[in-house]
Amino acid sequence: MKSYATEPLSANADTLSERQSEIAELVRATGFAGIDELADRFSVSTQTIRKDVNGLCDKGLLRRVHGGVQLASVGNLEYRMRKVLRYSAKQQIAAAVADTIPNGSSVSISIGTTPEAVVSAMLSHTNLKIQTNNLNIAMIGNTAGSFDVSIPGGLIRRGDGDIIGPAAVAFFESYKADFGIFGVAAVDADGGLLDFYEEEVAARQAILRNCRTSILVLDHMKFERNAHVRGGHIADVDHVFCDKAPPPGIASALAEAGVTVTICGKESN
Incomplete structure (x- = not known):
């Protein structure tokens, strides 16, 4: 199983960790991902995944729903957000x-x-x-x-x-x-x-x-x-x-x- 960085890739406050970027792209491709599914995929705890997705939601990339996360909006993402993926x-x-x-x-x-x-x-x-x-x-x-x-x-x-x-x-x-x-x-x-x-x-x-x-x-x-x-x-x-x-x-x-x-x-x- 691939390991993922837990720290941001630059000092920019909008920059995502590698795992957060993978989560955002996965949800972008499928429309929804469950917390348990993500924890299994990345071999981390559900608590760690919740911290990751909370950060993504705070940045406006994803939106929390029951049991997981989905895209915050339909279609292409805002330019500023795409830069950090x-x-x-x-x-x-x-x-x-x-x-x-x-x-x-x-x-x-x-x-x-x-x-x-x-x-x-x-x-x-x-x-x-x-x-x-x-x-x-x-x-x-x-x-x-x-x-x-x-x-x-x-x-x-x-x-x-x-x-x-x-x-x-x-x-x-x-x-x-x-x-x-x-x-x-x-x-x-x-x-x-x-x-x-x-x-x-x-x-x-x-x-x-x-x-x-x-x-x-x-x-x-x-x-x-x-x-x-x-x-x-x-x-x-x-x-x-x-x-x-x-x-x-x-x-x-x-x-x-x-x-x-x-x-x-x-x-x-």
């Missing part, structure tokens, strides 16, 4: 991607908490030209004195800080970036890339069409999640960065398509 995996992925981006590159970057982590990991680079439709990413990039950061005009989506829709698509179509970096909400069993909104897919596909090297960043839980808007296939990209190996069927499709796969977590050691 799979925190360690996102940092490992971000560091590996940053190592592949040369100074002076032009980089188109999609919405998402993992792409945001990549930008933070690139702040020691010089003379990057960043194009993004996410204000969080833009503001992080703007802290690097030598970066040029461009964003589209349009309506800002509340909570996420995104600009999506036709303006974002036209924005990415106006560049030819050295690298396109994007995430997805989920990956279907057949390798289809899934998101929650058609506009998210359209912007992501515009980045893919207008970059010389496409990079998909995702943690392994994306292979276990679901979203309902299809757009593209995982084998369409040039490079996949993930914290664990993809499921066998998807791994075979990636190998057949010649997609480079980099495993950034402990499995890579």
